[in-house]
Amino acid sequence: MNIVCIGGGPAGLYFSLLMKKQDPRHQITVVERNRPYDTFGWGVVFSDQTLGNLANADEPTARAILGAFNHWDDIDVFFKGERITSGGHGFCGIGRKRLLNILQERCEELGVQLVFDSEVKDDQALAAQYGADLVIASDGLNSRIRARYAASYLPQVEARRCRFVWLGTRKKFAAFTFAFKQTAHGWFQAHIYQYDGETSTFIVETPEEVWRACGLEDMTPEQGIAFCEDLFAEQLDGHKLMSNSAHLRGSAMWITFPRIVCGRWVHWNGAVPVVLMGDAAHTAHYSIGSGTKLALEDAIELARCFGQHLERAAALDAYERARSVEVIKIQSAARNSMEWFENVARYTALEAPQFAYSMLTRSQRLSHENLRLRDAGYVAGYEEWIAGRACAQAGVAAPKNVRVPPMLTPFRLRAVTLKNRIVVSPMAQYSAVDGVAGDYHLVHLGARAMGGAGLVFAEMTCVSADARITPACPGLYAPEHTQAWKRIVDFVHANSSAKIGVQLGHAGAKGSTRAMWDGIDQPLDEGNWPLVSASEQQYLAGVSQTARAADAADMERIEADFVRATIAAAEAGFDWLELHCAHGYLLSSFISPLTNQRADQFGGSLENRCRFPARVLRAVRAVWPQDKPVSVRISAHDWVEGGITPDDAVRVARLFKEAGADMIDCSSGQVSKREKPVYGRMFQTPFADRVRNEVQIPTIAVGSIFEADHANSIIAAGRADLCAVGRPHLANPAWTLTEAARIGFGALEWPKQYLPAKQQLERNLERERQMAASAGGLTPQQVAARLLEG
Known part of the structure; x- marks a missing residue:
């Protein structure tokens, strides 16, 4: 092929040398706007894994790059006067100029033609000039090619909320360093790493509003640099900061990060494809150091696809399919990381050890067991610290000579102490008769209470007959209901150390339907009852019954029903009460603008929409025992345009906190x-994280938490205080006991009747770990971590 690359950055150069190496007959020209062997920027970072990919693709290039790298294992976090260090991270830094020079030299060695100091204004004219069969558009963040063919590439370019400046210093740093400094106007952070024998990159970042408040917009470059030197004097130890854009004023020197996502990466100009690579196709925030990695791996994959497919179209289709999947993963992790740094102030109430752990695990790609693989000593010390703090908060003695995983530390709210942080989610079972919880519920909830969880929730329990979702839902609106629940509560208390909670709710417009297995959300064939909601609505348009808007009398009756049910729950002996204000049920229907179209004091603004649910909460809190907690379940995201957003959820949580919610x-x-949720492991945890750390109220994280590593990471990072595990507990009532054994924690209390099973399970799991370790040369802990990684 005759190939023309527009842009001589890492993507274009690496692809060119790989294609020339693959088939020397290719005629390849790289056209670059800058002068020969000239570039801008300081250093770039690669992980050890990326270096392995480079070695497999072209060993001479990898050898040259490795020879120029500065390697480190440690990460240092400076926060509130403390330094937290963790090791085993395996990163390398290299000067951007040196990297490009290596790639340029390798291209010249292989016969790639490099054309410098040439601005490409018309890609079609350039393609015609060289008779190109393939055009590579690797022309960077501000790609002209991407803009010209936007109808094909479908780009989304989003300017993010932080300002940052890319500086350098002659001070050498032995570890990848993150430093956080508070000013009168807000927080700044520095990302620092050494990339050669004498120079380090020093990126300073802060939210736009803080940047403006500090006056940096109007400062000269010299003044801006002096500001940063003064702010980070502790890290610089008298060394100066250097800029390679000193000709720019503050507003231009400090830039924002553009998050770029393209729907397609290939455009056809007649018979000539124009292919995006590198920053022209996608960006990943510098906080995870993946921009150059993605560019080089684009090049590796495109060259591989051309090596496997004879037809250009087939090769390009394969390239786009393969890379889009991997890039989405990296961009998702990068977005998590970017948003953490955009919202540093959210986490500054954390103590330094937990703040550092939160930062290390911010992308959700690095978990608790991943950290243990990298630095077992760091994790052991952190587990000891967080367990000691948890025990002190709960008022219990810390166990001696036992390292307790974060998910198994105690938690106290009001006068109720949970033995660990695992909650069995309230899960509808549709197995009650006339609202009475029977033998099924005794076995179902009793088994899970004996399975090791700290708190077991009964399913949504309805406050009146017309509050039920289905005729088979349990209730707390008659004396026989209270007695039935007391029997179950007494069993849990007599046979386990778990606490048991009740979730009170009213189905609203989602009531009078069949059991899930008979047609979820479908109305009953007969025996329907009238429905009320915040506003008139049908949950399933054209299918569901129409619920009428609740009037003042309805609201008074419903409030009284919740109060009566709360008193009954206390009589039954429940340890915990949760008010269900989520999932479109009655109280939720008041909160969401999708279901609340009222024009009175209970509609309109978010504060008005929360007025009735908050009123019910106050009434419930007033009659519920003061030494027992009340939590509130909310839908933190409606996943529908115009519905509740995570920003709204923070405000909703504040209103419930003011009304008496404990969690x-x-x-x-x-x-x-109409919802379009974005699923994935722990996909709802960010909602709990925001609410907990912005509202300063304990939270429960839910949603696709299905292994110990997830729960340990969430609790350890302070993203939530409890983890609710639902479907895994349906498959295995003893999920908590099993997961504790799987990660090698043998100190968790088992029912005495089950102790022989505990011994056998632990022996079997240890045998599996030892066999796998022997076969793979790994320690048992490493094998366990690899298994947890999936």
């Missing part, structure tokens, strides 16, 4: 059938 249970969705 917020952060779920999402199920308010509208």
Whole structure:
């Protein structure tokens, strides 16, 4: 092929040398706007894994790059006068100029033609000039090619909320360093790493509003640099900061990060494809150091696809399919990381050890067991610290000579102490008769209470007959209901150390339907009852019954029903009460603008929409025992345009906190059938994280938490205080006991009747770990971590 690359950055150069190496007959020209062997920027970072990919693709290039790298294992976090260090991270830094020079030299060695100091204004004219069969558009963040063919590439370019400046210093740093400094106007952070024998990159970042408040917009470059030198004097030890854009004023020297996502990466100009690579196709925030990595791996994959497919179209289709999947993963992790740094102030109430752990695990790609693999000593010390703090908060003695995983540390709210942080989610079972919880519920909840969880929730329990979702839902509106629940509560208390909670709710417009297995959300064939909601609505348009808007009398009756049910729950002996204000049920229908169209004091603004649910909460709190907690479950995201957003969820949580909530249970969705949730492991945890750390109220994280590593990471990072595990507990009532054994923690209390099973399970798991370690040359802990990684 005759190939023309527009842009001589890492993507274009590396692809060119790989294609020339693959087939020397290719005629390849790289056209670059800058002068020969000239570039801008300081250093770039690669992980050890990326270096392995480079070695497999072209060993001479990798050898040259490795020879120029500065390697480190440690990360240092400076926060509130403390330094937290963790090791084993395996990163390398290299000067951007040196990297490009290596790639340029390798291209010249292989016969790639390099054309410098040439601005490409018309890609079609350039393609015609060289008779190109393929044009590579690797022309960077501000790609002209991407803009010209936007109808094909479908780019989304989003300017983010932080300002940052890319500086350098002659001070050498032995570790990848993150430093956080508070000013009168807000927080700044520095990302620092050494990339050669004498120079380090020094990126300073802060939210736009803080940057403006500090006056940096109007400062000269010299003044801006002096500001940073003064702010980070502790890290610089008298060394100066250097800029390679000193000709720019403050507003231009300090830039914002553009998050770029393209729907397609290939455009056809007649018979000539124009292919995006590198920053022209996608960006990943510098806080995870993946921009150059992605560019080089684009090049590796495109060259591989051309090596496997004879037809250009087939090769390009394969390239786009393969890279889009991997890039989405990296961009998702990068977005998590970027948003953490954009919202540093959210986490500054954390103590330094937990703040550092939160930062290390911010992308959700690095988990608790991943950290243990990298630095077992760091994790052991952190587990000891967080367990000691948890025991002190709960008022219990810390166990001696036992390292307790974060998810198994105690938690105290009001006078109720949970033995660990695992909650069995309230899960509808549709197995009651006339609202009475029977033998099924005794076995179901009793088994899970004996399975090791700290708190077991009964399913949504309805406050009146017309509050039920289905005729088979349990209730607390008759004396026989109270007695039935007391029997179950007494069993849990007599046979386990778990606490048991009740979730009170009213189905609203989602009531009078069949059991899930008979047609979820479908109305009953007969025996329907009238429905009320915040506003008139049908949950399933054209299918569901129409619920009428609740009037003042309805609201008074419903409030009284919740109060009566709360008193009954106390009589039954429940340890914990949760008010269900999520998932489109009655109280939720008041909160969401999708379901609340009222024009009175209970509609309109968010504060008005929360007025009735908050009123019910106050009434419930007033009659519930003062030494027992009340949590509130909310839908933190409706996943529908115009619905509740995570920003709204923070405000909702504040209103419930003011009304007496002790904890917020952060779920999402199920308010509208138009929802489009974005699923994934721990996909709802960010909602619990925001609410906990912005509102300063304990939270429960829910949603696709299905292994110990997830729960340990969430609790350890302070993203939530409890983890609710639902479906895994349906499959295995003893999920908590099993997961504790799987990660090698043998000190968790088992029912005495089950102790022989504990011994056998632990022996079997240890045998599996030892065999795998022997076969793979790994320690048992490393094998366990690899298994947890999936």
